Amino acid sequence: MKSDSALYLRVLKEARPLRWHIAGLFLLSLLTTPLTVLTPWPLKIVVDSVLGTHELPGMIRALFPAGMSRQDVIVLVVVASLPIAIALTKHLLDLAFAALRSYTGEKLVLTFRAKLFRHTQGLSLTYHDTVGTADSTYRIQYDAPSIQWIAVDAFIPLVSSLLTLGAMIFIMSRIDPSLALVALAVTPILYAASQIYSRKLKQHWREAKGFESNTMGVVQEALSSVRVVKAFAQEDREHARYVHHASLNLKEQLKLAITAGWFSMVVGMAMATGTAVVLFIAARHVQTGRITLGELVLVMSYLAMLYAPLQAVSQSVASLQGSLVSAGRAFELLDQVPEVVEKPDAKELQRARGDVQLENVSFAYTPDRQALSGISFNVPAGSRVGIEGTTGAGKSTLMSLLLRLYDPSDGRILLDGVDLRDFKVKDLRSQFAIVLQDPVLFSSSIGENIAYGSPDATQDEIVAAAKAANAHDFISRLPEGYDTEAGERGVQLSGGERQRISIARAFLRNAPILILDEPTSSVDVKTEAAILEAIERLMRDRTTFMIAHRLTTLDICDMRIRIDRGELASVTTEQRETVALPG
Secondary structure, three states, X not given: OOOHHHHHHHHHHHHHHHHHHHHHHHHHHHHHHHHHHHOXXXXXXXXXXXXXXXXOOHHHHOOOOOOOOOOOHHHHHHHHHHHHHHHHHHHHXXXXXXXXXXXXXXXXHHHHHHHHHHHHHHOOHHHHHHHOHHHHHHHHXXXXXXXXXXXHHHHHHHHHHHHHXXXXXXXXXXXXXXXXXXXXXXXXXXXXXXXXXXXXXXXXXXXXXXXXXXXXXXXXHHHHOHHHHHXXXXXXXXHHHHHHHHHHHHHHHHHHHHHHHHHHHHHHHHHHHHHHHHHHHHHHHHHOOOOXXXXXXXXXXXXXXXXXXXXXXXXXXXXXXXXXXXXXXXXXXXXXXXXXXXXXOOEOOOOOOOOEEEEEXXXXXXOOEEEEEEEEEEEOOOOEEEEEOXXXXXXXHHHHHHOOOOOOOEEEEEEOOEEHHHEOHHHHHOOEEEEOOOOOOOOOEHHHHHOOOOOOOOHHHHHHHHHHOOOHHHHHOOOOXXXXXXXXHHOOOOHHHHXXXXXXXXXHHOXXXXXXXXXXXXXXXXXXXXXXHHHHHHHOOOEEEEEOOOHHXXXXXXXXXXXXXXXXXXXXXXXXXXXXXXX
């Protein structure tokens, strides 16, 4: 866990693009300090100069004609109007501060969230498979706002409170230095308390954030798998899981509340004691004529105003711990290093021919989980390659390496004679179109889903792709045609319909290399025939890799590769010449 000072520096770095907005907020907060200091002065003037025998202050006296009595009602009206003028000015400044604060804070959070989201999308699949989506979602949505809490909501009021505190101390010391010293005697107590309780609060916040993230994970997992949950009648079990994790969070929140309550009590009692001592001494000074009654009223007013920023400073230091924990969690996500890294001098790639070559490729998800070992074969451009093997043999892993979702542990993969790692990642992946066993659709229209990989496609191009995929007829029968919403993950459509939309997306993508991962495994025979007809059209003039458990599906391929337990078992050419490999 990084130190608080390191986190502050990183937050300030992230906030740098909005530094002038923050400077404006700081200036507005500075302008409210003298107004706060002036607030009790009208009361002192009334007590000492209107009701008492002291002369009016020079600035007030200059407002009236010479010879006017201080007991004149007009003087009282003017002095009584000062609080209105002070309050109006202060509220106008507060309004400007609130508007600028809202824009600055929300802009900071939006920029930081977008940065986290982009970075998270760039992380390797290994990270996402290990951590899960709920934790990353929590950090982006609920930890990222800490940048606003620290840079705007905490830092500016903290500095403003310190300046107000300094002004109060200066004025009180001018009235009576001994009273100022007595009032400040509570400072060491507050400092010690804030240091002790800050450590405790930070630990509780860290635990609470972890429990909240776990609770969110349960909700996300249960709702994303709601069909399975309902099918097995496990609603009560999922509810119990949720309550268990939420209860852990509740207990940690209770500890937080109790710790914060104890700290608040220590601060309150220290200030109450300071107020009592100052009141006693100030009253004695009035009795001895050392200060006036108006000055007593002013001192006590300033004491309340002195302790307000002092209390704000103390409690800000403590409450800031939650924000620092959130900031630390957000930066932990930002510090994750992608396993697939683009070289600084990576080559651009417009459109590949489609020659693919694997040279002794091995890959392991973890040191004790070898997925592929020593795979070598050549695929000429335009070939149709069928990949067969039992579940877990490494077929899908091999396709992930082609897409450079992972990099080989050993060996290399060449596209048109160039190592995949030498290309720009975006350019490389634009060479592939993919049709998966479980087609992934998004919560948008059918047309937008077809154009997902080609967002600039025209409506005519979308329709042409759908026709090529044998999808146009059923789309036309939908209530709103291509504008019909697919629903989350395409739940409004059947499996076969989703698969044909996925094929239409691949047609529109028009990439030189095609990957088909079990494209017909979950459809009936009639739908399979329509899908295979569309796939044959899609394969034309493209290098194609097709994975299938049903071996008859691979009959349309001119090259067959069999993988067994992560090793290449055989390669069969179109002439059915099988090359058996060692092992």
